[in-house]
Amino acid sequence: MNIWLKPHRIVLLLMALALVVYAGLSMQWDWVPRYSGLLLHGIWMTIALLITTCALGFLLAVPLGLFQVTGPKPLAFACRGFCTAIRGTPLLLQLWLIYFGLGSLFPQFPEIMDSFLWPYLRQAWPYALLSLTLSFAGYEGEVMRGAFAGVPAGELEAAHAYGMKRMTVLRRIWLPRAILRALPTLNGEVVLQLKSTPLVATITVVESYAVTSTIRQETFIIYEPLLLISLIYMVLTAISVVIFSYFEKKVPVHDV
Amino acid sequence: MAPANREDSVKAIEVIDLHKSFDSDEVLKGVSLEARQGEVIAIIGGSGSGKSTLLRCINMLETPSSGTIKVNGEAIEMKSDGRGGQKPANRQQVRRIRTRLAMVFQNFNLWQHMNLLDNVIEVPIHVLGRSRAEALEYADTLLKRVGLSEKRAAYPAFLSGGQQQRAAIARALAIQPEVLLFDEPTSALDPELIGEVLSVIGDLAREGRTMILVTHEMKFARDVADTIIFLNEGIIEEEGDPKALFDAPKSENLKRFISSVT
Numbered sequence: 169m170n171i172w173l174k175p176h177r178i179v180l181l182l183m184a185l186a187l188v189v190y191a192g193l194s195m196q197w198d199w200v201p202r203y204s205g206l207l208l209h210g211i212w213m214t215i216a217l218l219i220t221t222c223a224l225g226f227l228l229a230v231p232l233g234l235f236q237v238t239g240p241k242p243l244a245f246a247c248r249g250f251c252t253a254i255r256g257t258p259l260l261l262q263l264w265l266i267y268f269g270l271g272s273l274f275p276q277f278p279e280i281m282d283s284f285l286w287p288y289l290r291q292a293w294p295y296a297l298l299s300l301t302l303s304f305a306g307y308e309g310e311v312m313r314g315a316f317a318g319v320p321a322g323e324l325e326a327a328h329a330y331g332m333k334r335m336t337v338l339r340r341i342w343l344p345r346a347i348l349r350a351l352p353t354l355n356g357e358v359v360l361q362l363k364s365t366p367l368v369a370t371i372t373v374v375e376s377y378a379v380t381s382t383i384r385q386e387t388f389i390i391y392e393p394l395l396l397i398s399l400i401y402m403v404l405t406a407i408s409v410v411i412f413s414y415f416e417k418k419v420p421v422h423d424v
Numbered sequence: 425m426a427p428a429n430r431e432d433s434v435k436a437i438e439v440i441d442l443h444k445s446f447d448s449d450e451v452l453k454g455v456s457l458e459a460r461q462g463e464v465i466a467i468i469g470g471s472g473s474g475k476s477t478l479l480r481c482i483n484m485l486e487t488p489s490s491g492t493i494k495v496n497g498e499a500i501e502m503k504s505d506g507r508g509g510q511k512p513a514n515r516q517q518v519r520r521i522r523t524r525l526a527m528v529f530q531n532f533n534l535w536q537h538m539n540l541l542d543n544v545i546e547v548p549i550h551v552l553g554r555s556r557a558e559a560l561e562y563a564d565t566l567l568k569r570v571g572l573s574e575k576r577a578a579y580p581a582f583l584s585g586g587q588q589q590r591a592a593i594a595r596a597l598a599i600q601p602e603v604l605l606f607d608e609p610t611s612a613l614d615p616e617l618i619g620e621v622l623s624v625i626g627d628l629a630r631e632g633r634t635m636i637l638v639t640h641e642m643k644f645a646r647d648v649a650d651t652i653i654f655l656n657e658g659i660i661e662e663e664g665d666p667k668a669l670f671d672a673p674k675s676e677n678l679k680r681f682i683s684s685v686t
Contacts, residue, residue: 326533329483330547330599331522340550345537419537419579 191395199387200396203379210379211400217375218362218404221297225304225361226354230343232305233312247309254306260367262303267295267371296368304361311353315346348419355412359405376400434461435497436603436634437482442491444477451477453658454491459603462632466645466666469655470681475638476530478655479607482636483525484518487511495521496602523551526596530608532588534580540567540591541576544598552599559598566594570624586617593624604628606637642685646670654678 172181200207232251235243254262274280274289288294319342327337347354366377374382380393437459444452451474459465467475480486482493484500489509493500500521503513512518534543541563548559567573570590580588589609596604609625610618622644629635629648639645645652646666654662654669656677662669673679 320533320536322529322531322533323535325485326527326529326535329485329522329527331519331551332547333519336550340546341535341537345535348537 195392195395196389197392199383199389199392203383206374206379206382207376207396210374210376213373213375214362214365214400215404217293217296217300217365217368217373218358221300221304222358222361224297224301226308228301228305229308229312232309233314233316233346234338236309236313237316251306251309251313254303255310259299259303259364260370263296263299263367263371266299266302267292271295292368292372296371296373300361300364300368303364304357307357307360308350308354311350311357312346315350315353316342318349319345351412351416355409355416358408358412362401362404362408435459435494436461436463437636438492438494438497439478439482440492440494442478442481442493443489444474444481444486445489451658452481452488455655455658455660457653457660457663459634459636461634463651464629464633464635464637464649465651465653466649467636467638467653467655468640468642468645468681470684472657473655474658475655476607479527479605479636479638482605483522483527484512485527495524519551523547523599524602525605526599526601526603527605527607528589528592528596528609530611532580532585532592532612534588534592534595536580539577539579540572540583540594543580543591544595547595548598563594563598566597567591569597570594571620584617585613586620589613589617589621590624593621593628597628602634604633604635606635606639608638608640611640640685642670642682654681656681 171177232247235247236251238244271289280286280289323345324337324342327341332340365375368375369378369381372378376397380397383393384390435458437457439455439457442452442455443450455474455478457465467478469475477486481488484493487510488502492502498521501513501517502510505511534540535546538546541560544563544566545556545559548554548562549556564573564576567576570593572587572591572594575583575587575591580591583591593609606625610621613621618641622641625635625637626644626648637645637649649666651663652666652669653660654675654677656675661675662673662678669678670682673682
């Protein structure tokens with residue numbers, strides 16, 4: 169039987185439909201066409217920030233996690249320190265420290281102001297990108313540390329016993345195996361990252377949440393833009409969950 | 425079976441005066457053995473006798489505290505580790521030698537993120553540098569041989585222990601090794617799955633492969649081995665022809681061991 173056709177599900181679907189109809193009829197939505205361009209820009213910014221910061225953050229998280237497992241000790245200590253600092257402070261604070269801190273530091277160096285980077289460094293988004301990336305790296309570094317450490321020693325031993333170089337073991341066995349272990353956690357972390365993105369509105373980056381603020385200020389409509397934006401976040405979350413569960417189901421793993 | 429004249433055949437593995445300590449605990453106390461080409465050696469002994477450690481020293485999964493390992497006459501170069509012990513001097517040499525010795529583990533140690541076929545072609549492609557087509561063709565033959573052709577696309581988590589161990593044997597054969605090392609290959613299996621794995625190993629022994637086998641299956645050892653080595657508390661207490669050794673054990677320890685396991 170189709171999973172949507174069970175009685176309780178039909179009731180829930182009808183209730184959801186009724187809510188949508190009620191919201192559509194009784195609330196005020198005439199502002200939507202006027203702001204559709206801005207809304208799309210905001211959503212695009214949210215998605216772009218999410219994907220790039222998760223991708224870059226994960227690239228950083230791999231060595232952060234690996235060095236904590238393999239050492240050498242000073243490097244392991246430094247990585248651990250980074251992860252602890254990131255996880256121990258609010259993202260909002262990190263964002264402001266980077267934006268207001270670096271942002272006021274850079275103009276003091278003529279070399280930077282003359283460089284080709286300056287047109288970018290004058291804008292807000294590079295700071296948003298940097299701080300969200302570092303935040304994701306901090307959390308995922310810890311996740312990857314656990315994932316690397318948890319790969320069964322026997323599988324790594326088998327790789328060495330068949331003459332693999334260390335880098336080959338890492339590339340072919342250890343890393344893919346660790347990522348597989350970390351997938352369910354990564355899924356949750358990506359969703360959390362999505363919901364951290366509105367913070368960048370506080371440093372003037374125009375993403376989904378910032379757009380609703382603009383609409384509120386210009387039209388004095390408060391509730392409807394917030395509803396719409398909630399719906400958008402839920403849809404993005406659902407998409408992320410679907411993508412991850414596809415990969416989780418692809419390779420079933422029993423750990424011995 | 426071993427060639428009739430043992431002295432004429434090449435020494436595939438030679439272990440000379442091997443010692444191995446873990447901290448202050450000396451597990452191997454001067455073990456020497458040789459496996460000639462085509463010879464099947466079974467190492468038996470109680471738990472803690474050092475049999476697995478001995479096997480693992482041969483491909484340097486454990487670093488011997490002292491002593492020499494030779495593979496086809498080539499000694500594995502060792503150097504001081506600066507703390508009174510030693511370590512392999514030449515990692516490249518160790519890797520090269522490891523590709524000639526295939527190990528089958530007690531816990532199979534198949535790579536869980538790859539299906540069976542990928543497990544079998546992994547080393548030929550990514551270590552030996554064979555072409556994918558060549559590796560696939562040979563893997564097909566091997567999976568058929570261990571009776572797992574239909575399971576080639578299955579992941580290890582979906583297979584029984586017996587199937588996993590047979591796949592691990594296919595992975596070992598894929599590198600066309602000079603010597604097969606078996607580390608208690610049936611000890612982690614349910615009793616009803618032991619037979620299917622032993623029959624594969626038995627076939628390999630009969631086709632003249634050089635094998636060193638650590639096992640608790642005494643009847644099997646007696647059937648397939650050319651030489652039995654009885655290890656007790658880190659020394660070889662008795663070795664020789666399986667019939668002589670089992671029917672007329674000389675040492676008290678071996679007598680006791682045989683009566684305890686049969």
